[in-house]
Amino acid sequence: MSKIVLFLRGVNVGGVKVLMKDLSALLANAGYTQVRTLLASGNVVLDPGDAGLLEVQQRCNELLEAEYGRSIPTLAYSAKEIIQLGGPFPLDLPEPVAEHHGYLTLCESQAHAQQLLELAREAAPEADLALTGRALCWIVRKGQSTTDPLSKLHTSQARKQLITTRNHNTLVKLASIVQ
Structure with a gap:
């Protein structure tokens, strides 16, 4: 394996x-x-x-x-x-790109990711979101990763289901290790 x-x-x-x-x-x-x-x-x-x-x-x-x-x-x-999650980020980071991060909230299943997507759309209707496998992809401005509405949603959902969030750059590094 x-x-x-x-x-x-x-x-x-x-x-x-x-x-x-x-x-x-x-x-x-x-x-x-x-x-x-x-x-x-x-x-x-x-x-x-x-x-x-x-x-x-x-x-x-x-x-x-x-x-x-x-x-x-x-x-x-x-x-x-x-490798899939560490590939190109599925969302375009807004300008200036250097002031934003792509995040992935990792879930136990695709069904949980889909449920989280629906909750995220309610919490932040203007947010650009995407699903990639068992992960919800989203964007946040640097310095706002704990105050952003999606961050708050994920914190509250982490009390109810097994999820964890990582910066896309971390997934890129992990993909290079597992290849």
């Missing part, structure tokens, strides 16, 4: 500290190979051996809870999905 990318939700914010070197060691000790982290926000590439996406996700959730004494949810994505 090809590589899997795990996204940890809510680490290294709000008092939940997970050092990436410790995370790498935890996953390597559990038998995963070619473990590599990217940034301190909980992005991990690994070779799962014969395990499937959901099996890896569930096992990693268990390992994290045992190690840190609390639930740290993860989302597992295949290399194929990451």
Whole structure:
């Protein structure tokens, strides 16, 4: 099987500290190979051996809870999905481009992504949105990623369903690692 990318939700914010070197060691000790982290926000590439996406996700959730004494949810994505998400961003960034970021809110399923899209359209009818696989793509002006109406929506939805948001640049870097 090809590589899997795990996204940890809510680490290294709000008092939940997970050092990436410790995370790498935890996953390597559990038998995963070619473990590599990217940034301190909980992005991990690994070779799962014969395990499937959901099996890896569930096992990693268990390992994290045992190690840190609390639930740290993860989302597992295949290399194929990451390559798709790390390709060209499906929305045109407004001018000046350098003042905007493309974001992807990663979801457990395409159905959850579709539901999030519908909620996003209600919360910000003027927003430019797109679905790519299990991800909702959206744009935010730099410096407004926590105050933007879509950011607020995603924060509230993260209490109800398993989602996590990443900058498109992060997905581009991850795609280069899994290829």
